[in-house]
Amino acid sequence: MPSQPASMRDVAHRAGVSLSTVSRVLRDAPGVAPEVRQRVQRAADELSYVVSRNASGLVTGRTGRVSVVVPFLRPWFFGAALSGISDALREADLDMLVYQVGETRSREGWARALPLRRNTDAVVTVSMDLSEEECRRLEDVGVPMVLMGQKVSGRASVYIDDRAGTAGATRHLLNLGHTRVAYIGSRSEAWYSTSSRHRLEGYEAAMAEAGLSPWPVVKAPGHTGGELAMGELLSDHEPPTAVLAEFDDIALGAHRTLRRAGVRVPDSISLMGFDNHDAAAVMDLTTVDQAPYDSGLTAGRLTVDILNGAARHTHVEMPTQLILRQSTAAPRTTRGLFP
Amino acid sequence: MPSQPASMRDVAHRAGVSLSTVSRVLRDAPGVAPEVRQRVQRAADELSYVVSRNASGLVTGRTGRVSVVVPFLRPWFFGAALSGISDALREADLDMLVYQVGETRSREGWARALPLRRNTDAVVTVSMDLSEEECRRLEDVGVPMVLMGQKVSGRASVYIDDRAGTAGATRHLLNLGHTRVAYIGSRSEAWYSTSSRHRLEGYEAAMAEAGLSPWPVVKAPGHTGGELAMGELLSDHEPPTAVLAEFDDIALGAHRTLRRAGVRVPDSISLMGFDNHDAAAVMDLTTVDQAPYDSGLTAGRLTVDILNGAARHTHVEMPTQLILRQSTAAPRTTRGLFP
């Protein structure tokens, strides 16, 4: 193995052709004799030669790289989304740069701090819940932009209908015969606020449609919020018979409180989440699947299409799917939490 | 906003200086009058100018990018690991490229298929369980390499002591007074095989040390394996009083079977996992924490040090930590699964 990686010149030398011929072969450009093509290919292989995207990008203006911007990397959702995006980009031979902006987001001008300009062909944001202002600033970097997990008119977006999702979930509980259906939502400083709002609205709409008054409890996000909220609900003078959580993590926290309190699910209380988190299956939690991998795949492919000039400002609404498990059932007719 | 992003020439023009001066300022190189430095800085800001890593890398030979190679992106573990790596690289102003090799791994020469050579300054592999052969091939790309989740002599590695982890976990169960302690392990085709083996060995060693014979059950990975294995254990003529699972996902599957069978945890059977998965907290599962975020951070910083010539071939063993929760307790003295 050479200490200095082979360059195109080395390949040209070894194959006995000129630089441009090598370039043509490696780019699958037409106009090279099959026999020569083979010879060059072999020379490149023997030298383990790989084109420097740095250098080619300098000429073509394309970097062969797409930047994905996420608020956080740890939550389950982002792993699945990235996985889909990665697969889509790989199909088009594009590399994926990942930026976790997390806390830095509050700082003014975070979008500028990222070395995006001239260093990336496109930007995909995942659940960034961007404001118009932020959108504009990101757009200033001058590369196409695809928003996943957010719908913004005039900008390519891949998203789910949160309202329809929670409305469907609520109707599922209503159809089972529940009338006292509570909702546990979350309020965080900056993230997911739009999605949070929409989910609550979907629940409220479905309740209103059934002529019932909504019963929302809003706590901090995460399972701790769920635990607290469920504690509050259990101490009501007439607890709900069904509870819908804004997302699975909250539902799982609520489930923990129920377990500790000795309240049986679904016998005494039906519990439902949203997201289809990995753990939801193990916990037999009824939930709404939103297939983040598929959304990622779609967002990635949309990005590729846009780069190829085949699409623009497309909006794609991804379907959600009710996953029925053991945590929801018809309400018992008798009163009280304990059978 | 200009349709063509500003180049160094534009900045030079606006500041009324030459290209090299701008370059010096932007690289914090010495030898520029403070007053000029300010003027250039301002001009750059006004034009939202960002240095093209493509172009600078062409000259310096450094790309400002580190590639992270993972088998999969979806499992919880990788999100946490990437998060740590990302934070560490960000500190050093390095970008993070992520490659999910997944299925393509079986294909010969997957390492070569990645456009690493000349396109990245270093490679970090996460839980890739690389063979010597694969290590060598990766090394051929000629950039430094850091292995996370794997210990290989002569190569920079960040890892945990899986053997010590499960040995400690087993001793915890033993110390509670259990003597019939089973182990649920997994066998998959390609991944994590070393870690799997070590975890089993740690369990076996602790059992041997206590003069007890090991009781391993090996199934497919994931919660399904746990469900099946626990079913098998429950149908033994004398079921175990404690079960250790190779990882939390398996433990959660086992827990599901127990719940369905009406066997109480920890009253009738103590259950323990490994990893400290998000869901483990909600499920009150006693487990072993391996802090993948910290490992990622360490691996990332090690990479930076190596790039700065400050480290080489370092081995870092990350600590594991027993997390006591409600799923383990002393065995009941009475016989039988149901109290």
Place this chain on the structure above:
DNA sequence: CTGTTAGCGCCTTCAA
């Protein structure tokens, strides 16, 4: 079908 030429945007000599 193949080779030659002129840059892409930047950094690094070197000279002023």
Place this chain on the structure above:
DNA sequence: TTGAAGGCGCTAACAG
């Protein structure tokens, strides 16, 4: 302390 010239590895026009 500053500027001018050359070239990093590659592609895109051209010419042969």
